Amino acid sequence: MKFSALSFLAFAATASAFTLPSSKLSPAFGQMRPGMRVQSNTHLDAVVGVVGATGAVGKEVVGCLEKRDFPVDKLRIFGSARSAGSVVKTKFGDVEVELFDQSAAAECDVCFLAVSGDFALEHARAISKSCIVIDNSSAFRYEPDVPLVIPEINGKACKGKNLIANPNCTTAIGLMGLSPLMKKFGAKRVLMSTYQASSGAGQEGMDELKAGTIQVTSGEKEVADHKHFAHPLPFNVIPHIDKFQENGYTKEEMKVTWETRKICDMPDDFPVSCTAVRIPTFRAHSETIVLETEQKVDVKVAQDLLASSPGVKLVDDVQNTESPQYPMPLTATGQYDVEVGRVRRSEAFGDYGLEFFVSGDQLLRGAALNAVLVAEECVKNGDL
Numbered sequence: 001m002k003f004s005a006l007s008f009l010a011f012a013a014t015a016s017a018f019t020l021p022s023s024k025l026s027p028a029f030g031q032m033r034p035g036m037r038v039q040s041n042t043h044l045d046a047v048v049g050v051v052g053a054t055g056a057v058g059k060e061v062v063g064c065l066e067k068r069d070f071p072v073d074k075l076r077i078f079g080s081a082r083s084a085g086s087v088v089k090t091k092f093g094d095v096e097v098e099l100f101d102q103s104a105a106a107e108c109d110v111c112f113l114a115v116s117g118d119f120a121l122e123h124a125r126a127i128s129k130s131c132i133v134i135d136n137s138s139a140f141r142y143e144p145d146v147p148l149v150i151p152e153i154n155g156k157a158c159k160g161k162n163l164i165a166n167p168n169c170t171t172a173i174g175l176m177g178l179s180p181l182m183k184k185f186g187a188k189r190v191l192m193s194t195y196q197a198s199s200g201a202g203q204e205g206m207d208e209l210k211a212g213t214i215q216v217t218s219g220e221k222e223v224a225d226h227k228h229f230a231h232p233l234p235f236n237v238i239p240h241i242d243k244f245q246e247n248g249y250t251k252e253e254m255k256v257t258w259e260t261r262k263i264c265d266m267p268d269d270f271p272v273s274c275t276a277v278r279i280p281t282f283r284a285h286s287e288t289i290v291l292e293t294e295q296k297v298d299v300k301v302a303q304d305l306l307a308s309s310p311g312v313k314l315v316d317d318v319q320n321t322e323s324p325q326y327p328m329p330l331t332a333t334g335q336y337d338v339e340v341g342r343v344r345r346s347e348a349f350g351d352y353g354l355e356f357f358v359s360g361d362q363l364l365r366g367a368a369l370n371a372v373l374v375a376e377e378c379v380k381n382g383d384l
Contacts, residue, residue: 045073046384048375049108049131051100051115053077053088056203057136058114060368066091068372071379078105106130110375110384113137114368128163132378134371136166141259148262150370152310153179155377164374169366170194170252170276171259174287176365177340177358179264180309181302185354186294189271192256195279195286196241197329200362204228206282213280229278238278252276284329285366286359292349299345302354306340311365316341327359338365 048065052058054077065072075092084099098104102123105111110132113120117137124133124140140146140163147157148165150172158164166172174192198205205228212224212234224232230240242251249257256274260266307314313335317325327339338360346353360366378384 046071046109047074047076047107048072049076049078049105049111051078051105051111051113051119053114054079054083054086054097055114056199056363057367058112060363061112061114061371062088062090064364064368064372068376070372070375076104076108102126110134110378112371112375114371124163131162132375132384133163134166134374135163136367136371138168138255139165141165141167141255142262148259149374149377150175150179150263151373151377152176154263154265155374156381158374158377159381159383161383164378166367166371166374167259167263168252168255169200169362170196170274170285170287171256171263172366172370173285173338173358173360173362174256174289175260175263176309176311176338176360177306177356178260178289178291180305180312181291181293181354181356182264184301184305185291185297187266187270188292188294188352190260190273190292191290192272192274193288194256194274194276195237195288196276197279197281197283197285197362198233199283200241200285201228201278205233209233209280209282233278233280236280239275241276241278249274250276281329283361283363284332284359285362286327286329286332286357288357289355290346290348291354292346293352293354296351297345297354299343299354302356303343306343311337313337313339314341314343315339316343318342327357329359332359333361334364335361336364336369 050058050061053062072092075090075095077088077095077097078100079097081099083097086097088095106127108131111127113124113135117139120135120137120139124135127133141148146163146165147161148167149157153175198209208228212232215221215224216234224234226232229238231238244250245254253274253276257272260272261270303314303316306312315325315327326341332339338358340356340358342357344355346355
């Protein structure tokens, strides 16, 4: 048991140390694009704001802006009274955190909100009257006038919109693998099971997992203490994320249903079902996805399609007996691309079904990276 704990914590340390490699995402902004307001040879005169930049998602937004070479002329960071006055070191210079002010945020050309839904509901629409707002919360995802965007899938929905919603992390990761296959083979129904890391519940979730693991493996307790999760997470899985709804599904599960329909422009009654499970890892979510198709499937065609899809990395070599290759949280952590593998013909739906497994970093593809890609889309379409 002690060996398991050491292995578990070593995994966490390894995962947090991953660096970001090149990917098949659209190119970073190192070249001029039509419609840019030029300040120099490589930059827009864009003022970029980040609200909540000291939190986990906000930090990753700043990191993505840096690594993607987003054309920032000036970066403004807004925070609470507790963080106001502190200095954040960035590629764009040392930035002093400003106490959030609605009118100050509205002075930006684009403003990322990495804050709660309640905060977004209070301020987002007002800011968006003079600034493009990209909101990471769930506040506006189901509003008919607000596009819910994964740029590789429905980026054109950004055009002419000043308030744009980021999808739930689980939806964003799953649809990167699912959407190309649905476009190729058609879709009759989607069944999904998710395996979601503790960090999906914030830093408190990670802390509780780490502390509880130590409690059990040190012999201090047989069962770990729990406060943040409904049950102890160490050496356990919990099929319960967010609140249960009247239909027996949790809200997290229904988010996948609602958001898949909206992003993929499906009918409101298109069958999408999800079971969401919390697992004892620190970062990166994984999902098993079953797709019933309208057309006969070809596994090789599906694999080739995924291998060439932007934002997707095909990891699918199960015949390698020495080191079989498939998606895992360990290898997906810190990566921009979503890993997709275990692609196979469905035994449930025969020639009209595919099953596959995905893993993706929920703080990047599921949140910060997607938001920055939305902003890049606004540059490409001339709105920025």
